[in-house]
Amino acid sequence: MSDTPAQPLPAQSLPTQPLPIPPVPEESLPDQTPLAQPPSAQSLAPGAPGLPPTWTSSDKDFVTTALGGASRLWATGGHGMLNEVYWPSTGQPQIRDLNFYLVGESGWVDLKRVQQYVFSRPKPYLPLPTVLHRGQDYQLALEVLPDPNRDVLLIRYALTGPYRLVLLLAPHLTSTGHANAAWVEGQRLLAVSGDRALALLASGPLDHLSAGYVGFSDGWQDLNAHGRLTWSYQRAENGNVALTAELQEPSGLLALGFAENVTGAQGLARASLAEGDEVARRAFLHAWEVWGSALKLGGPSPELDAEALLSATVLKIHEDRAYPGALVASLSIPWGNSTDTLGGYHLVWPRDATLAAFALIACNQREDARRVLAWFIANQQADGHWLQNYYPDGQGFWHGIQLDETAFPVLLAAKLREEGEPELEGTRDMVRRALAFVARTGPTSDQDRWEENQGVNPFTLAVAIAALVAGAGWLEENERHYALGLADDWNERLESLCYVTGTPLCQELNVQGYYVRLAPPDRDGTLTGQVTLQNRQGKTVEAAALVSMDFSYLPRLGLRSALDPRIRDTVKVVDHLLAQATPTGTFYHRYNDDGYGEHEDGSPYDGHGIGRLWPLLSGERGHLALQAGEDSRPYLETLLRCSSPGGLLPEQVWDGPPIPERGLFPGRPNGSAMPLLWAHAEFLKLLHASQTGRPAELLREVENRYAEPLPVEARHWRPAAPVPQLEPGRLLLIEDDEPFTLHFGFDGWQDPQDREALPLPFGLWGVTFSPAELTSHHVLNFTRRSAAGWEGQDHQIRLQQSVPTSLPERRG
Incomplete structure (x- = not known):
């Protein structure tokens, strides 16, 4: 892990006016009555299994991924926050969201609800998103960077103002919010479900680390009840869980790593922090520049x-x-x-x-x-x-x-x-x-x-x-x-x-x-x-x-x-x-x-x-x-x-x-x-x-x-595409996808006959009538028998006897 202090992101490169962004729907936010003042430190969080899980709103600000390296991670964001992160393929979201809050002496700020932010990227084809939240007395910049060489998402943060930064992570490992386990281990936030695990580490010290159940003992409920973090639960098992921590330094780097087990996830996250985000950023931008060029x-x-x-x-x-x-x-x-x-x-x-x-x-x-x-x-x-x-x-x-x-x-x-x-x-x-x-x-x-x-x-x-x-x-x-x-x-x-x-x-x-x-x-x-x-x-x-x-x-x-x-x-x-x-x-x-x-x-x-x-x-x-x-x-x-x-x-x-x-x-x-x-x-x-x-x-x-009218050689009769009438001079194919016997007659079932279907290309079977066979008749009557028996329905095709003066119109 690097000992070099993290530098704030340059605010002057970002837009100066907030974009009009509609507020987040209320139903996406927890609104349960918080628990009564619990003890500040317990081993297992109360409120299991938590609220029924959901995903986040699909109202996205960005999607991003790295090219050209070993990373198999895709990140999305909306309402100024991080939404689903997909790993190890685009079909498998592993978290619901990662939200940020500001805590100060006068209270706390729910940035997702305030939604005073602007969004930017270096170029349209360089998906390196930066989100800048601004209030009267604060500014928070977040840069979201998938590490091209690891299954790790790096988040550079820089906060100015009289606040401390709080994060709330909602794992949905194995692509569901059910049956997740989350816990605190030293300065690490960890979660696992089956063969999917994550680890969230920071470049600086964390405080008030806690694991809880969504809607009952998670960090949002703590903030809502007390205006600050007070709970320090060590573990939440087999439910819809959330991890919370307060960042003690105003700027730094977060690493969210994914692997098949917790050891691998925290190892990847620590390696990314050790190498730093500058190396990852250069590799990320270079690969996208090559593609975009x-x-x-x-x-x-x-x-x-x-x-x-x-x-x-x-x-x-x-x-x-x-x-x-x-x-x-x-x-x-x-x-x-x-x-x-x-x-x-x-x-x-x-x-x-x-x-x-x-x-x-x-x-x-x-x-x-x-x-x-x-x-x-x-x-x-x-x-x-x-x-x-x-x-x-x-x-x-x-x-x-x-x-x-x-x-x-x-x-x-x-x-x-x-x-x-x-x-x-x-x-x-x-x-x-x-x-x-x-x-x-x-x-x-x-x-x-x-x-x-x-x-x-x-x-x-x-x-x-x-x-x-x-x-x-x-x-x-x-x-x-x-x-x-x-x-x-x-x-x-x-x-x-x-x-x-x-x-x-x-x-x-x-x-x-x-x-x-x-x-x-x-x-x-x-x-x-x-x-x-x-x-x-x-x-x-x-x-x-x-x-x-x-x-x-x-x-x-x-x-x-x-x-x-x-x-x-x-x-x-x-x-x-x-x-x-x-x-x-x-x-x-x-x-x-x-x-x-x-x-x-x-x-x-x-x-x-x-x-x-x-x-x-x-x-x-x-x-x-x-x-x-x-x-x-x-x-x-x-x-x-x-x-x-x-x-x-x-x-x-x-x-x-x-x-x-x-x-x-x-x-x-x-x-x-x-x-x-x-x-x-x-x-x-x-x-x-x-x-x-x-x-x-x-x-x-x-x-x-089809640029010009084209003579059609044959009509293909099928039950779902019948031929009500047949123009003179054309072949007639009566088709099915299995062998059948055609029982047919003319003009009201006169001269009834049977004819076996013959193989056609592509596994089809059919009976063919040449124009000469139909010339002297007005109606073809028929039904079919397959291995399952008679179909139980009679069909008819009217047979035209006069030659049309022109071909049907094709393209206007």
């Missing part, structure tokens, strides 16, 4: 340029180093101050990770994107799909199936190929297995991109079609022919699957039709039925009346023109139903009647609520505007204005009247995830598209195939 970004204003650099950095921070290429969706837990959930958003969603990888490619960080693809290759399921989400080590969390999450890695592989990157080993096999899954299970998906409903969704289907085309080059000839034919069929039938006309909404807005959010799977060839809103306690909405921004990927991926009247009409519909103006700009709901968000009174989402506004959807709307020849800058500036004081972009912003006591203000981040990787990626891709004139996801192979 490769960025190729530029915005139309200094503010947008800075946000772009920060957004790229946020993406990089979220990459795991224990499992390189694993990009978690967010280093936060939505509404964390109301839940102790294990998952949060510190999980890998293949969709979010791919979209982030596209943004990294747009920033000239192709090696980062290649690692994402390598991790996809390593974690693909045997049948070709990827899990709905999983921890960075590949272990699944939720096990739903989303077709777009199977198709997106194929688009990433195709993008890297288009960029001239060398092909990763295993890419061909990965693509083939993914496309086999898409071909077998599409065009329906068990879940849409909002993870709630089964059916045909324009976003999901667009990604699947693009993947079949972009990945066809990796397939064998017969597979390639089938994949392209299937893509062409689905692309031409997009409107019959998820587009409506003549609805009351069409009449109200004077439009011909619009794309819906979802076509339910139990349909008869027309878009009918009800959709259950999963976050609205079972409420249902007619499918034809449910709209979303999901259609925006039809132009984004090159399947339709942004000037197509159907796209333009749908833009008009979503602008009318989903858009809402706020003081920071216009944002969009996911879909009408969404329930994912706070309740009307601002209380946290608890499985249902009221859907709030999503900034990333303003980015999607900006892409539509750009592709239609309009200016995208207003949408970029809207995203910028809704960011946190630290520049982080949220999952949602508040859309109701101000509720200051809950920290909710119109157009500002609510209690959802922040930062959201998807939102930062969307900002970067919109900025890139505004500079290049084309979306990052628009692959030339897909764009060229």
Whole structure:
């Protein structure tokens, strides 16, 4: 441990005016009646097991990590304090928070509640955060520095004014606040749960060290009861625990170390203190400078340029180093101050990770994107799909199936190929297995991109079609022919699957039709039925009346023109139903009647609520505007204005009247995830598209195939995508994913026959009818028998006999 006195941080380099930061929600702070005056020194703290544990608010100021060394630690901060610290991977938060308080002769200051602070970093791509708290008679500077060479977080502090500094650490080892043990050992604060341990050491002497139970015998309760620290409990076991200490020197260095046992954790912390923070700071800044120097970004204003650099950095921070290429969706837990959930958003969603990888490619960080693809290759399921989400080590969390999450890695592989990157080993096999899954299970998906409903969704289907085309080059000839034919069929039938006309909404807005959010799977060839809103306690909405921004990927991926009247009409519909103006700009709901968000009174989402506004959807709307020849800058500036004081972009912003006591203000981040990787990626891709004139996801192979009308060779009948009528001159394939016998007849079951299904590519089975077989008939009637027996349902397809005069419109 160094004997050199710590030097105060230079205050002149920091901003001089506080940023407008909403107050912390009250429910995140303990408010229990403190214990009556206990003895000042006891072995075991009273109040076990403490209050039910929660995480912290997801309202973050910063996220940070070190590059280039042995460190496997990620730190987050909000409300001027340190929030979750993740170790040894991005999927495992190990503390709830580390808070600081000021204690003086006239009382104590709860800095988290006062929230008079400013935040800064050296450069947007140098995530070395400094927080400066200022009051009338005090100033506290905190610098948060992950040690690049150890699993240690260093915190440099410097306090001026008539106060002493108190810290309160809440361990959540093994990613939960249950069953933690904390104790005091000399000048060390220690905690353990299972094979996870931490140690907090200081460069100077500590006083009033204590271990307690949250809400009963923790340091906040002591301060609240006495205005100073009086308790000195030695141990708190098997509960929701907290550690407290008072720093005797006004400036110095803290080291928070993590290891599999307490001996290792305190050894790492002591080593970091011994080496000092200057060495760690130089190594930290150098590694980030090397990475940041490769960025190729530029915005139309200094503010947008800075946000772009920060957004790229946020993406990089979220990459795991224990499992390189694993990009978690967010280093936060939505509404964390109301839940102790294990998952949060510190999980890998293949969709979010791919979209982030596209943004990294747009920033000239192709090696980062290649690692994402390598991790996809390593974690693909045997049948070709990827899990709905999983921890960075590949272990699944939720096990739903989303077709777009199977198709997106194929688009990433195709993008890297288009960029001239060398092909990763295993890419061909990965693509083939993914496309086999898409071909077998599409065009329906068990879940849409909002993870709630089964059916045909324009976003999901667009990604699947693009993947079949972009990945066809990796397939064998017969597979390639089938994949392209299937893509062409689905692309031409997009409107019959998820587009409506003549609805009351069409009449109200004077439009011909619009794309819906979802076509339910139990349909008869027309878009009918009800959709259950999963976050609205079972409420249902007619499918034809449910709209979303999901259609925006039809132009984004090159399947339709942004000037197509159907796209333009749908833009008009979503602008009318989903858009809402706020003081920071216009944002969009996911879909009408969404329930994912706070309740009307601002209380946290608890499985249902009221859907709030999503900034990333303003980015999607900006892409539509750009592709239609309009200016995208207003949408970029809207995203910028809704960011946190630290520049982080949220999952949602508040859309109701101000509720200051809950920290909710119109157009500002609510209690959802922040930062959201998807939102930062969307900002970067919109900025890139505004500079290049084309979306990052628009692959030339897909764009060229559907630039002009293309004859479709065959129609693919499936139960979830029936063919109500067949145009003359086309093959008809009646398909399933298992062998079957087709019992069929014509024009009211005349001339009944049986035909065995034959193998098709990708494990499919099918019966094929040539145009000549159907020429003299008007209706094909059929049913099927599999190993399980007859399906118990009759189907029919109307057979057109007149040749159309022109091909169906494709791109407007």
